[in-house]
Amino acid sequence: MAINMGSKLVLPVGARDHVQGPATAPVTLIEYGDFECPYCAAAYLIVKKIQELMEDELRFVFRHFPLTQVHPHAEVAAEGSEAAGAQGEFWEMHDLLFENQRTLDAWHLAQFAHQLGLNTRRFVRELEEGSHRGRVREDFLSGVKSGVNGTPAFFINGFRYDGSWDIEPLLLALKSVAAQETTASKTVGSVA
């Protein structure tokens, strides 16, 4: 399996993270992504499908890795998702951004905020003031230090996944880790 034991996540999943799925899930998938990266938009659909298939077996975490010199709207989009997150709608904005990747300028972001029923004035103010810039940079640096070399980058239970992120291989990798973890916890249980 294409899990790279040499590249380990330096920042464990914690309260600061945006998380979908239960904390008790046997497998955690972390994506370092960029809202303006076309590969990340493709991966977005794949991860969504995998989440449906694995249900409570999977916990999913998204962290920012904007390549701002290549993607001019990546930074503002990342900060926009955080501004939505500050109003409790991170994932809704995350989905909207990937589904509307060609229109990520500040004007469209404000439209998305309005569409989600957010306080648009607060949303725009936070973008203008760069309130979430530090958070986005923190995500980015945690990725760099964990060996992220491009987007999307995936970590499965703390180790980088270097295989293909087409649906079949990624699902297989996640399922086999889930199976290992479940067996391991059963063994521990029977010993005790």
Next chain:
Amino acid sequence: MSDMPNTALPAGTPAPNFALPAAPDRSLSLESLRGKPVILAFYPADWSPVCGDQMALYNEVLPEFKRFNAELLGISVDGPWCHRAFTEHRNLHFPLLADFEPKGRVAKEYGVYRNGEGVSERALFVIDSAGRIRWSYVSPIDVNPGADGILTALESLSGRES
């Protein structure tokens, strides 16, 4: 040139000095950067996709390198005009040096030239402020090595020098 090393110079070796074009009308020497850490990033060619991603990544990490007062230099066998077009296209904010004439000479001195293909390895060197190599790494040529190794090397360097 049989006295050239055939593997990447290891940590502890004095970094061979060089002066290479950083632009069509400007040359940059390693010696002129003495006093601060230098990151040498050899890569096979401008425009090839992995290099693009690697240089784009370093472009983003640049503020972090600066925190250690480190200078980042990209080096390939491409000529200075090619580097200029690549730099403008990718919006790069660090110099790309042209190891162009005599071709690959600096890559050879650092032990990271691929004779068959006539390009350099994808190799990283972190050089301390006194001009000594403190870390080197050769990545598989099609794999972007990321920046974590560089940052770890710079961290241990700043620990030692402070």
